[in-house]
Amino acid sequence: MSQAPAFVFPGISRTASGLLRLGRKARALLRDGVRKWRVGIEAAPSVEGQSAGKPEAPVIERTIGQEVAEICFTDGRFPEQWPRHGECPACAGKDIVDAFAKAGFAHRRCRDCEFVFVDPFPPDDVAERLYAGEYYTNYREFHELPGLIRDGAATKFTAPDSALERVISRATGERKEGAWLDVGGGLGAFADLVKRRRSGWAVTLNELNPRSVEIAKAHFGVDNEPTSPAALFETGKRFDVISAISIVEHIPEPSQFVHAYARLLKPGGVLAICVPQFTALNRTVSRASSANVAPPFHVSFFDVHNFEIMLRRTQLFDRIEITQDGGPAFSLLHLVDSSTYWDITIPTRERPDPRSVMTKPYDLETAAVLNALGEAEQKIGDYFGDRDGRLYVTALAWIR
Ligand SMILES: [Zn+2]
Secondary structure: OOOOOOOOOOOOOOOHHHHHHHHHHHHHHHHHHOOOOOOOOOOOOOOOOOOOOOOOOOOOOOOHHHHHHHHHHHHOOOOOOOOOOOOOOOOOOOEEEEEEEEEEEEEEEOOOOOOOEEOOOHHHHHHHHHHOOOHHHHHHHHHHHHHHHHHHHOOOOOOOOHHHHHHHHHHHOOOOOOOEEOOOOOHHHHHHHHHOOOOEOOOOOOOOHHHHHHHHHHHOOOOOOOHHHHHHHHHOOOOOEEEEEOHHOOOOOHHHHHHHHHEEEEEEEEEEEEEEOOHHHHHHHHHHHHOOOOOOOOOOOOOOHHHHHHHHHHHHHOEEEEEEEEEEOHHHHHHOOOOOEEEEEEEOOOOOOOOEEEEOOOHHHHHHHHHHHHHHHHOOOOOOHHHEEEEEEEEEEEOO
């Protein structure tokens, strides 16, 4: 089974082991003088017709790349009808430059705060189709839900445990009870963790997907507030803590998101936001090779600096704490642009785990370089985590 080095998507690990394995195979092939290196290809949709007409052709599975192309490029009026940012969504700066592209989607960078964002970004109806699409639906039904039933509380979270535990302990403080809203809480695993750590607290979800809400209720007994933040505001309900774990990277207007949810906090309440981090080396070197770059799903790319700038600009908060968690956000493997070589299968009942698949083989030189980088990476340990930054950044912001 092949694995991509990097793609932060539900169920896809970011390890370099796949590449290391490919590298060794590549070396063996070099030794054997094999000209055409095709290892690692389990399913290769839309590639050079390599499986066409051959009786031994692998099963062709649908991939995220195919679904995205249909929804965005075939049906989605891309790019003419897609909204564009007139200014930086984080700092409102006007000095915007092109950064890089991935899978046909342009990423731009603010030269004032270094925030990176997808521009143009998906209009609401396209975003709705993407999130109600086959990948997210099948991932939930065939991968996430069976895992939940099988392993119960041992659910894999979308952010590091250290970040989640810190959010719970810092946001609740000494308080024995309170009201907590988890925005985009999916199947309710994080809400359940909060309930287990702080049994006196009432935790509700603010999740849009009806099937996720149903599962969260059945499995964790977690209720949902199904409305938009504006509609929720009108109900008069207010919360002591509002969390958004691995949500805001999907939001094209993060500052508006913060304003909309901050209004739902009680005086002294806490907004807790955790996002994957896009560091200085990610911006300058990794670019499309970063796992975090997953258009059109991920549209906002923060680092510790512009995350704080975005929050401070709102002038809503008394105190802001920013922390980092996880391994290094930068990998030496990013020196090679591997972004065009990989796609991810859409889970099915028969094959419930999404898998990274090669869409075309590395040439031997590229494979050899990746192999060398992979070996070097194993020796440098946490070097870049310390100096450049970690995979996740978390902000806790106390409202005035
Ligand atoms: Zn900016």
